Amino acid sequence: MCGRYAASRGPEDLAGVFEIEKREPEEALAPDYNVAPTKEVYAVLDRPVKDADSPRPVRQLRRLKWGLVPSWAKTPEGGARMINARAETVHEKPSYRRAFTSRRCIIPADGYYEWVTGSAERDLEVEGRRKRPRKQPYFVTPADGSVFAMAGLYEFWRDRTLPDEHPLAWWVTCSVITTEAETTPLAAAPAEGPRALADIHPRMPLMLTPDRWDSWLDPAGTDPDALRDLLAPPPAGLLRAYPVSTAVSNVRNNGPELLKELEGPEEGTLF
Numbered sequence: 001m002c003g004r005y006a007a008s009r010g011p012e013d014l015a016g017v018f019e020i021e022k023r024e025p026e027e028a029l030a031p032d033y034n035v036a037p038t039k040e041v042y043a044v045l046d047r048p049v050k051d052a053d054s055p056r057p058v059r060q061l062r063r064l065k066w067g068l069v070p071s072w073a074k075t076p077e078g079g080a081r082m083i084n085a086r087a088e089t090v091h092e093k094p095s096y097r098r099a100f101t102s103r104r105c106i107i108p109a110d111g112y113y114e115w116v117t118g119s120a121e122r123d124l125e126v127e128g129r130r131k132r133p134r135k136q137p138y139f140v141t142p143a144d145g146s147v148f149a150m151a152g153l154y155e156f157w158r159d160r161t162l163p164d165e166h167p168l169a170w171w172v173t174c175s176v177i178t179t180e181a182e183t184t185p186l187a188a189a190p191a192e193g194p195r196a197l198a199d200i201h202p203r204m205p206l207m208l209t210p211d212r213w214d215s216w217l218d219p220a221g222t223d224p225d226a227l228r229d230l231l232a233p234p235p236a237g238l239l240r241a242y243p244v245s246t247a248v249s250n251v252r253n254n255g256p257e258l259l260k261e262l263e264g265p266e267e268g269t270l271f
Contacts, residue, residue, distance in 0.1 A: 001084050002150065002176045002205040004248070005112035006033045006139070006259060007042060009147065011061055014108055017147050018044045018213070023061040034254045035109075037083045041066045043154060043174055045105040046217040057219050064105075068175035069157040070095045076157060076171055085153060087179040087206055087231040091224045096175065099153040101222045106208060107152040107176055110259070111141030113248055114201045114241075116194065136193075136265040137248050138200055142207075143187035143240040151177040151206040151216060151231065177231065179206045184236035192264045193243060200241060207234045 008031040011023050035041060043064045046057040068082040085096045115135035142148055157171040181197040181204040194200045208216055212230050221227060243262040247253045 001114075001178055001201065001203045002112050003037065003083065004251075005035045005148075005150075005205075006110040007031070007035055007108065008033060008110055008256070009108065011042075014042060014044070014061055014147070018061070018106070018108070019059055020044065020061045021059045022049060027061075027063045029063060031256075032254065033256055033258045034248055034251055035066070036251045037067050037080050039066055040064065041107060041174070043105040043107050043152060044217065045103075045154060046219055059217070062105075062172065064154055064172050064174040066107075066176075067173055068095065068099070068153060068155050069171055069173045071098070071155055071157055073157060076159070076173075082175055084178045084203075085175045087151075087177050090153070090177060090231075091228060096153055097224075099155050099175075100227065101224060102219060103154050103156075104216055104219075104227075105152045105154045105174060106213060106217065107150040107174060109148040109150055109205075111139050111148050112150075112205055113137050113139055113244070114197075114204075115249070116200045134246070135249070137244050137246060138194065138241045139244045139259060139261075140197065140200075140204070140239055140241045142238055144238075148205075149208045149210075149213065151208050153177065177206045178203045179231065179233055180204075182233065182236060182239070187237050187240045189240070194241060197239065197241065206231060207238070209234050209238075 011028050040063045043062050046059055048055050049058050067080045069076040090096045090100050115137050152174050154174040159169055162169040181202055183196050183198045185195055189195050197204050216230050243265050246266055248258045
């Protein structure tokens with residue numbers, strides 16, 4: 001799954017990476033090292049610009065709310081539960097299938113956090129003990145330091161309780177597509193701890209390599225079968241994972257120190 005990630009790159013950097021044609025300076029976001037559901041996040045998408053002379057799609061950097069609200073939803077309350085869409089079923093689930101064929105995006109990140117329960121705590125859980133397990137967080141990021149381009153979907157939702165001219169009348173929300181976690185060895189796997197992403201969690205965000213960006217973002221691509229081909233996992237060995245402080249487990253903590261690599265799992269959270 002993807003329940004928390006880091007996004008420190010600014011709009012200038014992202015504009016260069018993704019060849020952005022349109023972005024609004026007033027929509028700039030501060031670096032966020034602990035992005036949680038319902039926060040506003042950057043998304044890259046191809047879409048015609050309203051009132052433009054040409055109807056061609058334009059590569060844009062937009063601010064969206066993380067947690068997809070389907071256009072037909074009566075209220076936006078379920079968005080916080082729809083932060084992830086499974087690659088295996090995204091083409092058929094009512095909440096996602098329309099967006100899958102017409103509203104796809106890339107959600108840029110430095111990487112994502114995932115938590116693994118220490119062996120001692122797992123034993124307690126098996127025994128039915130009530131002690132709350134301590135989980136060791138790991139940060140998963142491209143081994144070469146590049147942007148982690150997460151496949152995403154976006155959707156528009158109209159708040160009918162507000163007039164058309166109200167700035168909050170329209171919500172634009174998004175979801176991260178996830179896939180089965182890699183079972184192949186990590187790049188630069190830590191000496192102590194997980195050897196593959198599947199050792200940390202059975203799911204992971206689907207990372208799109210640059211050769212798939214244009215096809216994924218192209219709104220003219222509407223064939224579900226062709227789009228599903230783009231959801232194939234990336235080549236093995238592109239990602240590394242390392243332990244970070246349990247401070248990231250508290251959403252109120254936010255700063256570059258959360259990305260600091262630890263020499264090993266914190267005491268009491270051994271893998």
